[in-house]
Amino acid sequence: MADDNKKNLDHLFVLTEDNQQSNEKINRPVTTFLQDAFRSLRRNVAAMISLVVLIIIIVMAAFGGQMNEYDSTTQNLSWAKMPPKVQGLENIGWLGLDGTDSETIEASTVEAAKERGLARFKNDEEHITFDVKSEGDGTEDSAKVVATHDVYASKDMEDTYFWFGTDGLGRDLWTRTWEGTRISLFIAFLAAAIDLVIGVAYGGISGYYGGRADNVMQRIIEIITGIPNLVVLILMIIIMGSGIVSISLALAITGWTGMARIVRGEVLKLKNQEFVLASRTLGAPNGRIISRHLIPNVASLIIINTMFTIPSAIFFEAFLSFIGLGLQPPTASLGTLIDDGFKSLTTYPHMLIFPAILISVIMIAFNLLGDGLRDAFDPKMRK
Template identity: 70%
Template sequence: MDKNNLPKELFVPAKKRDDEAEKISRPSRTFLQDASRSLLKNVPSMVAIFALVVIIIMSFIGPGMNDYGYDDQDLSRAKMPARVPGLENISWSGFTGTLQGTYKGSTVEEAKQKALSRYGNDEEFIDIEVKDKGDGSEDSAKVKAVYHIYEAKDMEDQYFWFGTDGLGRDQWTRAWQGTKISLYIAFLAAAIDLVIGVIYGGISGYYGGRIDNIMQRIIEILIGIPNLVVVILMIIILKPGIISITIALTITGWIGMARIVRGEVLKLKNQEFVLASRTLGAPDRKIIFRHLIPNVVGLIIINTMFTIPNAIFFEAFLSFIGLGLVPPEASLGTLIDTGFDSLQIYPYMLIFPAILISVIMVAFNILADGLRDAFDPKMRD
């Protein structure tokens, strides 16, 4: 059809209606509704939330899923590998309940002898497979040994899903108990940082002047003290444990939150809605907590989400270097410290708590990124 000779019948004047002229094209949403909608559309963030919910639930119900307490010691079942019903017959699952290793020697017999001596010479329960017969040179012969330790200890009817440690304590129970303690320390420290940081930063930014100068000098003094020094001082004054770690995290952990809130309050306190509220006679307390803080709630939530994994890692680091919880108390840091000592021989003791702390930290960081995008007006549709 020729575009220059279109029939006039195709063109109809548009009908205008006054009642539809000001009609809103999409439903009106509040700030939180719009942020929630954006967060729900973020697939990685929803996966992170699901993973965190599962881990938090398991930290409460996991220790009660078997008959072993987190401090039940029995040397007869020490260092038992992971064994799970249904997966014990799948060789690649990692939950077969066997210890495996490759041993070298100048001859096959020498390599076999090394394997047998490693597992207490229980030949009846050791399967040896020759990998390389060698040429007679040093460590040229290789054999693979599989030790069925549950059969050797007459424990075929027992299952330790994450194995046991050197004192025979169930790693499944200790891993979830340690997760609960690590999460407790992290959430408690984040809550304290949230309260102190928001109040301190809001007051400093709103009043400004001499009050702001004095409060900021205090922050500069505290920020110059390394966290590790504070922790050591707390351990000298108090006994190592949850209380000393929490206090150490609280002393300097709120500084970042306070500086963020102060900066935002400085930008908002001269806005028209604040001046109008002040003109109407609203007290300073109401202006700060009713008008200023709600406008920076997005940054507060995001910074809190980043604070939690940092606190978990800091607690794990302290426990790893021996400044954290004292045995028999369990946390992810103490479990990693114990597993690290037996990494080459019993790697399962390190793998499971390391996976848990990695998933927790990655999930919190992904969730924080999703919240940052959801609360950012520039990222909305």
């Protein structure tokens, strides 16, 4: 009976060959550290969105100023402080891109509020509309009226479009904003390049050789760090005048010390590892050990700190231009545009809104991308 049952079950099983090579074959592809890190980065939605946004901004900074017929330097006072107007969007009032200026005026009566509105927009009755929000009861500021002035119609420019409006001298803000973004990004990437070239090399040499060389090099960093950035910048302005060159030199003198200290600390931890000792035993020169073995093992920290250096440099340039120590008009940067817009914030807010939004988006995107790179390169933070 048992033999019969065995025969009935034999067709359910298939003998396989005992192949040692196929048993030990690794089906999953081997990935390097960088491949694994970038795979982890792709899973970070915020970091990838930030990367796409930054690519778009960089492309627009390069080519955005050429998308219309205006340049950034031509002045026309008859076009001064015109509000933004965009084709196809001028009929969507809540966007504020319809080429009109609006202001809520409060007075004791509706008539008094309308009189103030007419005075505010130079008594251009033909192109001003009033929207009464509150009739008022005769008390002070109880009546509210929204006065809307069609600026383009008043100047017989219905077929003209300034996408970001114009500044106080009639220059197109769309062109100036993207040219200013280009200059701000140039200064930021220059600061990152200085960190990579000077900071990484200085920190690597200091940490690897150690001893007296390390002591001397670290005292130099302490002296440079003890001098405030503004003092160095003012000195450069006195010598060379305000501009991109003076800001770049100030960053070149003081901006690399943080990166150098980080690289030095990591190299001090790695230089006594077995792979470094093996390279020394095989006769590898010191320069090769630093460039081929130590620096690649610190690459994750270098990339992360570089990503955080860029928004700091953008803010530094914007701050200097805002207080009058950075770039000077007519040169456009995000800092100079924000400074110009701040002076007319209450009456012409469009002059400040667009540069402020752009610099905020750039800084948030770089910080989110930096956080994503930190999570991707740090094994302790991987899931």
